[in-house]
Amino acid sequence: MKPIKKRESLSRQVFEQLKQQIITGKWEPGEKIPSENELSEMLNVSRVTIREALQTLVALDLLEKKQGEGTFVKELSGETYIDALLPTFVNLKRSKSFSVHEYRKIIEVGAIELVVERVTDEDIVELKKILNNMKKYKDDLERFALEDLNFHLTLCQITKNPIIEKANFLMKDYLKETMSEIIKTMGSEDGIRYHGEIIEAIENKDKEAAKELMEKHLDNNLNYI
Numbered sequence: 001m002k003p004i005k006k007r008e009s010l011s012r013q014v015f016e017q018l019k020q021q022i023i024t025g026k027w028e029p030g031e032k033i034p035s036e037n038e039l040s041e042m043l044n045v046s047r048v049t050i051r052e053a054l055q056t057l058v059a060l061d062l063l064e065k066k067q068g069e070g071t072f073v074k075e076l077s078g079e080t081y082i083d084a085l086l087p088t089f090v091n092l093k094r095s096k097s098f099s100v101h102e103y104r105k106i107i108e109v110g111a112i113e114l115v116v117e118r119v120t121d122e123d124i125v126e127l128k129k130i131l132n133n134m135k136k137y138k139d140d141l142e143r144f145a146l147e148d149l150n151f152h153l154t155l156c157q158i159t160k161n162p163i164i165e166k167a168n169f170l171m172k173d174y175l176k177e178t179m180s181e182i183i184k185t186m187g188s189e190d191g192i193r194y195h196g197e198i199i200e201a202i203e204n205k206d207k208e209a210a211k212e213l214m215e216k217h218l219d220n221n222l223n224y225i
Contacts, residue, residue, distance in 0.1 A: 011056075015052075101218065101221065118159060144191070185224045198213045
């Protein structure tokens with residue numbers, strides 16, 4: 001860690017440095033971090049400043065305080081990782097569903113062209129299997145939502161693009177939460193219909209139809225946000 005520059009916000013600098021220790025893996029999940037006194041000496045700032053930074057990290061679910069034991073690094077979920085990378089003054093939880101919708105339109109509508117180009121017969125079989133599971137669980141909306149998520153994650157895997165796959169992995173918790181909320185209101189019928197039509201367009205190697213259907217599918221979801 002680097003010495004703190006006095007001309008900038010001390011608690012902000014401390015927060016950023018400690019956060020980097022966590023998200024870069026220098027402090028591993030489950031590891032006990034140095035005490036407030038030790039961090040104060042290491043960074044040459046007061047314990048009050050250290051405490052403020054630690055409280056923010058605990059609020060972001062990056063650290064966990066255990067009474068009488070100390071402060072420990074928590075396991076990072078995709079959602080926690082995204083929150084950690086965003087400035088703390090941005091509250092992504094406000095209008096989160098709409099933000100996720102915008103993300104999905106950018107990623108999934110563009111990615112569907114790669115899917116059409118790179119899909120294999122085995123991929124088609126897998127997509128149809130997921131669609132059958134969606135039909136099977138159409139009255140169990142919680143299970144249906146998981147199959148719905150699996151369908152969209154599988155499409156991104158079919159692109160064979162590691163950046164797209166990684167982005168969706170990091171967004172998985174957000175996707176799961178927002179899709180579940182939408183499906184509670186929307187039900188299962190629309191998802192089954194759109195997914196079936198998307199598979200058909202992919203199988204026919206029709207990029208324009210697949211892209212148009214994905215866009216309509218996502219815009220339809222917007223009605224339930």
